[in-house]
Amino acid sequence: MDAPIEGFAFYDGNSLAGPLSEVFGVELTTAAGRCRSCGTTSELATFRVYGPAPGFVGRCPHCEDVLLRLVRTPDALWLDFSGVSALRILIPSDSADEEQQP
Amino acid sequence: MARAAIPGGLTVRRSWRQAQILERRPETASASTLAFEVTGWPGHLAGQHVDVRLTAPDGYQAARSYSLAAPTDGDRIAITVQRVPDGEVSSYLADEARDGDTVEVRGPLGGWFVWKPEDSGPVLLVAGGSGVVPLMAMIRSRDGASPTPFRLLYSVRTPQDRIYDHELRRRATEDGGLEVAFLYTRTAPDGETRSVGRITAEDLIAYGWPVDAEPTCYVCGPTAFVEKVSDLLVGLGHDQAMIRTERFGPSGP
Numbered sequence: 001m002d003a004p005i006e007g008f009a010f011y012d013g014n015s016l017a018g019p020l021s022e023v024f025g026v027e028l029t030t031a032a033g034r035c036r037s038c039g040t041t042s043e044l045a046t047f048r049v050y051g052p053a054p055g056f057v058g059r060c061p062h063c064e065d066v067l068l069r070l071v072r073t074p075d076a077l078w079l080d081f082s083g084v085s086a087l088r089i090l091i092p093s094d095s096a097d098e099e100q101q102p
Numbered sequence: 103m104a105r106a107a108i109p110g111g112l113t114v115r116r117s118w119r120q121a122q123i124l125e126r127r128p129e130t131a132s133a134s135t136l137a138f139e140v141t142g143w144p145g146h147l148a149g150q151h152v153d154v155r156l157t158a159p160d161g162y163q164a165a166r167s168y169s170l171a172a173p174t175d176g177d178r179i180a181i182t183v184q185r186v187p188d189g190e191v192s193s194y195l196a197d198e199a200r201d202g203d204t205v206e207v208r209g210p211l212g213g214w215f216v217w218k219p220e221d222s223g224p225v226l227l228v229a230g231g232s233g234v235v236p237l238m239a240m241i242r243s244r245d246g247a248s249p250t251p252f253r254l255l256y257s258v259r260t261p262q263d264r265i266y267d268h269e270l271r272r273r274a275t276e277d278g279g280l281e282v283a284f285l286y287t288r289t290a291p292d293g294e295t296r297s298v299g300r301i302t303a304e305d306l307i308a309y310g311w312p313v314d315a316e317p318t319c320y321v322c323g324p325t326a327f328v329e330k331v332s333d334l335l336v337g338l339g340h341d342q343a344m345i346r347t348e349r350f351g352p353s354g355p
Contacts, residue, residue, distance in 0.1 A: 010325055012349045015167050017211035018153040021116040027213040045214035046347065052165075 152209030169236035184232035230323020
């Protein structure tokens with residue numbers, strides 16, 4: 001995921017796994033988010049993501065509305081989920097270990 | 103109190119770890135595989151990635167995501183880096199890094215674009231350029247662990263751009279149930295019957311699975327490639343829910 005040279009300039013929500021893993025204890029890219037604008041539900045991994053600088057913007061793969069914004073500052077993670085009206089987050093059943101696989 | 107109140111603890115939280123380069127192996131003129139030792143590596147699934155972070159002497163940091171290229175192997179992980187113009191991370195990893203150098207990695211990351219040997223049903227893999235890397239991790243993970251049939255369509259510009267060329271062709275004959283088709287966009291080798299060009303619906307019909315087989319489809323490559331292939335698959339009648347995509351942007355990782 002290096003400097004753009006041609007074509008589309010977006011990635012997808014898979015690339016948010018790292019930044020989100022800094023603060024969240026469950027895998028959020030497999031969570032399904034409902035778009036506040038068009039009402040469709042999509043896994044975070046399928047969001048159209050623009051970034052990384054100055055922050056990530058995640059758009060709905062159906063209607064392109066902004067679903068989330070994520071900005072990492074030296075001492076904080078800013079997360080704006082205001083485009084998502086509901087999130088369904090899968091919770092692993094055997095989540096006792098600190099470093100288990102998702 | 104706050105931490106203990108979180109059910110199950112902070113299970114996928116990832117911090118940066120030191121990763122020492124064990125070896126580098128050229129794959130093509132512009133792609134190299136780098137193996138790292140990461141003490142205490144927790145293991146990973148095929149399709150997962152890591153973030154790699156470099157820190158300059160003046161403190162400037164740059165991070166990029168790279169798919170893991172091989173199955174879990176103790177504290178050893180491997181990535182394959184395609185050099186891209188002006189890529190500040192890829193050019194360091196592809197050209198300047200030396201055995202023994204240390205970078206930072208965070209991972210394993212991602213849980214959506216993954217394949218597990220216990221997953222059932224046929225698998226269609228469609229790669230554009232260095233998008234073959236996470237798909238190769240799936241092919242390597244399958245070997246000896248799953249009888250699930252795989253079909254790989256691998257779009258490359260020329261025969262010289264085939265990453266994992268030798269291993270893919272060996273596995274296509276030795277790994278039962280693995281079929282590999284190279285789709286050349288610019289120059290094809292002698293004897294190639296398919297016309298040179300970008301991937302088409304006809305390619306997906308000829309070298310992929312019929313819709314009735316209900317394959318799980320993994321598509322990885324540059325964004326425009328992934329958009330096109332997923333549209334073609336949906337157009338052929340494949341269920342959108344069975345199509346997993348990973349876009350690495352306009353150029354390459």
